[in-house]
Amino acid sequence: MQGKKIRNTAALWLALLMLTMSVMACGGNSGKAAGDSSGSGGAAESLSADDQETAKRLAELDRAIKEAVEGKDYGKALSMKEEMLELAEKLGLTSEYQVIADRLDELAGGAPASEGEGASTGAAAVAETTAASATPAGLALGEPIQTPFAEIKLDSFQFTENVQKSVKTGSFTRITGPAPVEGTYYALAEGTIKNLTKTELPVYDFFIGTLNVNGYTYQLGSINCDILDERGQTVSNIGPLISYDLRIYITIPAELANSPETAALSLGFYENFDNTELSRNRGDADALAKCTYSYTYNLLSYGTDNAASEPGGNPDAAAGSAEAGGNAAAGAVSDGGGGANSGNETAASGMPILALGDKVTTDDFEFTLNKVEFTYELLPEDTSSTYISYTPANDKVYLHIDGSFYNKAKRDYCVRDLPQPGADYDNGFAYSGFPIVDNPGNRSSFTWVSSYVACTPLETAHYHGLVECPKIVEASEAPLFVTLKMPDGKTYRCDVR
Numbered sequence: 001m002q003g004k005k006i007r008n009t010a011a012l013w014l015a016l017l018m019l020t021m022s023v024m025a026c027g028g029n030s031g032k033a034a035g036d037s038s039g040s041g042g043a044a045e046s047l048s049a050d051d052q053e054t055a056k057r058l059a060e061l062d063r064a065i066k067e068a069v070e071g072k073d074y075g076k077a078l079s080m081k082e083e084m085l086e087l088a089e090k091l092g093l094t095s096e097y098q099v100i101a102d103r104l105d106e107l108a109g110g111a112p113a114s115e116g117e118g119a120s121t122g123a124a125a126v127a128e129t130t131a132a133s134a135t136p137a138g139l140a141l142g143e144p145i146q147t148p149f150a151e152i153k154l155d156s157f158q159f160t161e162n163v164q165k166s167v168k169t170g171s172f173t174r175i176t177g178p179a180p181v182e183g184t185y186y187a188l189a190e191g192t193i194k195n196l197t198k199t200e201l202p203v204y205d206f207f208i209g210t211l212n213v214n215g216y217t218y219q220l221g222s223i224n225c226d227i228l229d230e231r232g233q234t235v236s237n238i239g240p241l242i243s244y245d246l247r248i249y250i251t252i253p254a255e256l257a258n259s260p261e262t263a264a265l266s267l268g269f270y271e272n273f274d275n276t277e278l279s280r281n282r283g284d285a286d287a288l289a290k291c292t293y294s295y296t297y298n299l300l301s302y303g304t305d306n307a308a309s310e311p312g313g314n315p316d317a318a319a320g321s322a323e324a325g326g327n328a329a330a331g332a333v334s335d336g337g338g339g340a341n342s343g344n345e346t347a348a349s350g351m352p353i354l355a356l357g358d359k360v361t362t363d364d365f366e367f368t369l370n371k372v373e374f375t376y377e378l379l380p381e382d383t384s385s386t387y388i389s390y391t392p393a394n395d396k397v398y399l400h401i402d403g404s405f406y407n408k409a410k411r412d413y414c415v416r417d418l419p420q421p422g423a424d425y426d427n428g429f430a431y432s433g434f435p436i437v438d439n440p441g442n443r444s445s446f447t448w449v450s451s452y453v454a455c456t457p458l459e460t461a462h463y464h465g466l467v468e469c470p471k472i473v474e475a476s477e478a479p480l481f482v483t484l485k486m487p488d489g490k491t492y493r494c495d496v497r
Contacts, residue, residue: 053233056434058087059450060236062416065100075279078104079205083236091449138264138296145295149272150201152246154191154265157299159257163188163249167232174232177249185257186249187211189265189299193227194243197272198428203227204236206273208282208291209248212264213256221282224250230393240429241470263299351483351493362488364409367419367463370402372482372494374474378464382443390436390446392468399423399433399473401465401482401494407455413487416450420485421465424493426478433467 061084068077081104088097139145145152163186164177195201204222211218227235228245238244248265268291270277281287288294354360360367375398378390392398401421407413421433436448438461446464447454455461465484473480480496 053231054087054090055449057233057236058084058091058093059416059434059448061087062450063420064236065104073276076205076275079275079279080236081105083204093449093451097451138266138298140298145267145293147196147293149195149197151194151196151243152191152267152295153193154189154246154248154297156191157187157189157263157265157297159252159260160186160188162186163247165226165228165232165247167228167230169231176226176228176232176234177247183254184251185254187213187252187257187263187299188247188249189297190248191246192243193238193246195238195240198240199430200237200239200432201273202237202275203273205275205278207267207269208278208287209265209267210288211250211252212262212266213252214259214261214263216252216256218250218252220248220250224248230395237432239431239468240425260300264296265299266294266296268294351491354484354492354494356494360486360490360492362408362486364407365413365487366406366408367484367486368404368406369484369494370404372402372496373400374398375400378466380444380446381438385444387444388446390466395471396468397471397474399431399467399469399482399496401433401463401467401484403463403465403484404460405437405455405463406460407457410457412453412457413455413461414450415447415452415454417487418454418461418463419465419487421467422483422485423467423469423473423480424483425469425473425480426476429473431467431469431473433465436464436466438462438464 061080065077065080065084068074068080081101084097085094085101088094139154141157142153142155161182161184162180164175164179166173166175168174193203206222207225209220211220226245226247226249227238228247229235235244266288268288270292278291281290284290354369356369356371358369376391378398378400380387380389383389390398399421403419405413405418415435415437418435418437421435423431423433425431434448435454436446437454439445439447454463465482467482477497481493482496483491483493485491
């Protein structure tokens, strides 16, 4: 009955959500920008690098939720609600994003976003006490789970009272994981996860699993998992050939932590970490067995047979990965020889080509492409005193797309409404980026929060598209082009080499 309700109200709800995200939240902050402390919830004059990362992640969620709703993948949209609210609270945007959260709850008929997880997910859920005490055969620590799309490897396991991890970058320290509570014990497995495909992989709700200690079985899922980049920032998508730290933890009773004899961790997921079937089946008694891919790590007692359980379909071994390298200085890249009128040409991919200096003109906006370059730091207009800049992770480089966005419409354009940047390296390795604009109210910073106004009617914004890539993208001579998805949905490309 509830499913019927969702179908009958989906069109109306989608319209409300899109209105909320593209108009209300934007217009509601028309007086706010980085460096402007006026108005309710205004940003402080000097926002930290942590706030920058939070805002970037919130913008990603904005787009992901919008795309999920447009694709009628409501479970996926709902799964991102809690993180969205948490990030919005950090930026003082609770009221704006609570409206979106309320719409998401209405879609589910008032059910929690993680419906079906409830008692089956998290530390408090003891699913069953099994009669068997022996640990099943499986992978040993250090052996990788190898699939055509990802490599997962658990390298260490321990019982501990503290699973928090801190990563210091410059003067900022990020802390992940729950705070220690006296008398609370955790089982903690740590390793890495790597994307072997040519596109981004979603990892915000990618697996279900069980932890079996001395025959006692506990259910767990992505709520018990942190995936961290080099800065210690949690991520929900992994770019092509990128590897991140993986941490899986769950609370267990003290008596098990103090006297473990056997321990095994089983993980199950679907092709390319698709969570549609995962969401549908997670509440079933045999949910793990239904997964296309299923593996078990023996954490304490390895036995003699360390072969992984065979995933369904017997996929071939994964392709190898390219090694990142190169340390060339940032600099402007070629426009590909497109010429002033190349916007009228069409690439083999079907996307119109833009050359430097070309304009995309519609009834509502005009975008001019100024330059494309590699950079290791994007500086604001004024660096004479304290300023905020953008720097990629240590082993990454930014592809910087510089342009001008002129608002011809009779409404504001938010940061989230601006052209969405991307890059394609070596014919298929795809990377997505994010837009920001110069902050006219504070020339030492940028406007980056997705719901903030980028430009009012008849105003021009200085646009920056930043796409973080491995350094090999700069050092290699392989084909490379950037993409710009305009507000009207049409995507253009600019050939770099």
